[in-house]
Amino acid sequence: MKRIALLGMPNTGKSTLFNRISGASARVGNWPGITVDLMSAKILIGGHIAELIDLPGIYDLHGFSEDEQVVRHFLSNNAVDLVIILLNSSQIDRQLSLVLQIKKLKIPAVLALNMADEARQTGITIDSESLTAALQMPVLQISAKYGDGLPKALQAATQIINLNQAATDPKVIAQFLQEDNQIEHEMENLIQRHVQIPTTFTDNTTDKIDRVLLHKWFGLPIFFAAMYVLFQFIFTVGKPLQDGLAWALDLFRTGALEPIFSHSPTWLSGLMLDGVYNGVATVAAFLPIIVLFFLVMSMVEDSGYLSRAAFLMDALMAKMGLDGRGFVMMLMGFGCNVPALMGTRIMRSRPMRLLTMLVIPLSLCSARLQVFIFIITALFAAKHAPIVLFSLYVMSFLTMFLTAVLFQGQYKNAEPFILELPPYRFPTFRQIVLRGWHEVKHFLVRASKFIIIGVVLVWALTNFPSNVPPASAGTYAGQIGAFFAPILDPIGINSQLAIALVFGFVAKEIVVGALAVIYGLQGDLLMAQMATQIDWVQAMSFMLFTLIYTPCLSTIATIKSESKSNAFMWLSIVWSLGLAWAISFVFYQGARLLVY
Numbered sequence: 001m002k003r004i005a006l007l008g009m010p011n012t013g014k015s016t017l018f019n020r021i022s023g024a025s026a027r028v029g030n031w032p033g034i035t036v037d038l039m040s041a042k043i044l045i046g047g048h049i050a051e052l053i054d055l056p057g058i059y060d061l062h063g064f065s066e067d068e069q070v071v072r073h074f075l076s077n078n079a080v081d082l083v084i085i086l087l088n089s090s091q092i093d094r095q096l097s098l099v100l101q102i103k104k105l106k107i108p109a110v111l112a113l114n115m116a117d118e119a120r121q122t123g124i125t126i127d128s129e130s131l132t133a134a135l136q137m138p139v140l141q142i143s144a145k146y147g148d149g150l151p152k153a154l155q156a157a158t159q160i161i162n163l164n165q166a167a168t169d170p171k172v173i174a175q176f177l178q179e180d181n182q183i184e185h186e187m188e189n190l191i192q193r194h195v196q197i198p199t200t201f202t203d204n205t206t207d208k209i210d211r212v213l214l215h216k217w218f219g220l221p222i223f224f225a226a227m228y229v230l231f232q233f234i235f236t237v238g239k240p241l242q243d244g245l246a247w248a249l250d251l252f253r254t255g256a257l258e259p260i261f262s263h264s265p266t267w268l269s270g271l272m273l274d275g276v277y278n279g280v281a282t283v284a285a286f287l288p289i290i291v292l293f294f295l296v297m298s299m300v301e302d303s304g305y306l307s308r309a310a311f312l313m314d315a316l317m318a319k320m321g322l323d324g325r326g327f328v329m330m331l332m333g334f335g336c337n338v339p340a341l342m343g344t345r346i347m348r349s350r351p352m353r354l355l356t357m358l359v360i361p362l363s364l365c366s367a368r369l370q371v372f373i374f375i376i377t378a379l380f381a382a383k384h385a386p387i388v389l390f391s392l393y394v395m396s397f398l399t400m401f402l403t404a405v406l407f408q409g410q411y412k413n414a415e416p417f418i419l420e421l422p423p424y425r426f427p428t429f430r431q432i433v434l435r436g437w438h439e440v441k442h443f444l445v446r447a448s449k450f451i452i453i454g455v456v457l458v459w460a461l462t463n464f465p466s467n468v469p470p471a472s473a474g475t476y477a478g479q480i481g482a483f484f485a486p487i488l489d490p491i492g493i494n495s496q497l498a499i500a501l502v503f504g505f506v507a508k509e510i511v512v513g514a515l516a517v518i519y520g521l522q523g524d525l526l527m528a529q530m531a532t533q534i535d536w537v538q539a540m541s542f543m544l545f546t547l548i549y550t551p552c553l554s555t556i557a558t559i560k561s562e563s564k565s566n567a568f569m570w571l572s573i574v575w576s577l578g579l580a581w582a583i584s585f586v587f588y589q590g591a592r593l594l595v596y
Contacts, residue, residue, distance in 0.1 A: 001049055002082070006084050012095070018039065021041070022052055040054065062101075067345045075107075092195055108161075110137065110153060123196075130194050145427070205424070232386045242285055242286060257273060267463075279452075279458070283451055302427040321411060321413055326352070330360060334393075337558070340360045341361075344357055354411050367507060480499060491541050492538040496515070500518065556572070
């Protein structure tokens with residue numbers, strides 16, 4: 001099988017190109033010589049089945065960040081038939097050095113100049129044909145976003161693969177790691193001969209927008225106001241979709257599943273209907289809002305606005321021992337903590353990386369979002385829902401900032417902050433749909449691995465021993481709730497909520513499914529029952545605790561693997577648990593004094 005490596009600097013559209021070529025066939029795997037997982041996909045090219053590997057974005061093969069080491073180790077330990085190098089056309093003068101380094105390795109390569117449309121708008125002219133002759137490798141201008149020029153680039157890749165029968169020996173590449181003093185001079189000569197860059201760019205649209213969005217006084221208020229408007233939009237549009245899906249799932253239970261299990265043993269029908277189906281269906285009902293959330297956030301992320309948010313927050317983050325990149329990782333954590341933790345590899349400073357990893361698990365991830373949408377819908381009026389959710393996002397930021405301030409002395413950093421601000425862009429419809437499908441697939445995978453197992457265990461705990469009423473204090477679940485009562489009663493969390501929190505340690509998606517199993521209800525009936533069991537103060541305390549307490553099992557495993565420290569992993573667990581209890585206690589007891 002042929003092996004193709006996709007290589008480029010950060011923010012060149014590499015992931016967009018990988019997704020366009022691979023479609024939905026991407027998988028994660030580990031490779032010889034490296035300790036992290038890389039995305040790969042099998043593709044058909046030139047009559048060959050080839051494996052396309054998406055390498056981390058790097059600036060220099062001679063760098064010492066973890067991502068740069070990953071690329072070097074991959075090339076030094078794995079035979080590669082072709083490298084597709086992706087550069088940002090509008091930044092070619094700063095990125096061509098990576099091409100020259102790959103050329104020195106003598107690996108067959110194709111140079112794809114991405115964002116060619118943006119380069120033309122800024123007045124940059126690139127002579128691809130003469131550059132091809134100078135570099136002695138195919139040079140093609142493409143748009144990974146729209147697919148322009150991609151067929152020609154793949155055709156060039158096919159020709160190279162067919163000409164080179166044997167892959168480049170990784171031992172030869174390993175010997176390359178030596179000084180290359182002539183690269184800078186050679187790069188300057190290439191730029192002077194084949195690229196025309198105007199002294200002043202002709203497109204000032206980005207600058208005009210930045211004057212408003214990056215204003216030193218109004219920039220941050222505009223950012224948080226924009227986030228609030230997005231939450232309002234998500235609830236307004238998503239709620240009818242959620243209600244429709246919940247209705248369909250309830251209809252499927254009554255019309256199809258209940259007749260099927262009507263003659264089954266009581267324990268089997270209870271397990272399948274009140275256990276598995278109630279749990280999974282209750283979680284699935286919130287999928288439209290989750291997908292809508294990621295569709296909207298993908299537009300914000302791909303537009304280039306998140307880079308501006310990092311720039312705006314850098315001065316504040318510096319006072320906490322972090323920088324703007326840490327803020328971007330926090331925002332990534334709103335999707336899932338795991339990739340955000342892995343994204344800290346771009347930081348060369350280990351103290352800053354550890355401090356960033358300590359705060360990321362406090363991000364309000366999509367799994368927690370499911371729990372909050374369920375509780376907010378059940379306990380709060382529709383007009384208050386966006387405000388409550390926005391307050392939880394604000395609390396998420398506050399806990400992260402507090403953690404950074406308290407631990408910055410232990411993890412001191414002196415690394416400078418450098419960030420390139422890309423021009424504003426709008427993602428294509430295809431990119432938005434792929435992002436939505438990715439979240440649906442992510443849910444289905446987690447449902448099959450964690451949610452079903454979790455709700456089955458919750459059903460067993462709430463129905464055994466069989467000689468006591470289901471979900472009563474005499475069941476195993478009741479006994480667990482009684483065990484935690486001295487700790488959780490002062491923060492308003494009852495025994496039913498306690499069981500859900502225990503299983504939420506494995507995966508936060510299980511929390512909602514567990515509540516459906518515990519109460520034996522789903523949809524509107526479950527929400528109505530929840531509203532009679534707890535008041536808004538208990539609900540808010542429960543959500544605060546869920547927001548902050550111990551991250552899920554996969555996040556903990558990632559913290560351990562990325563930090564390479566058991567002590568740091570336990571610090572993250574103990575700190576988040578203690579902070580969650582303290583904040584919930586202050587809120588619950590304070591609210592009780594003020595309200596009652």
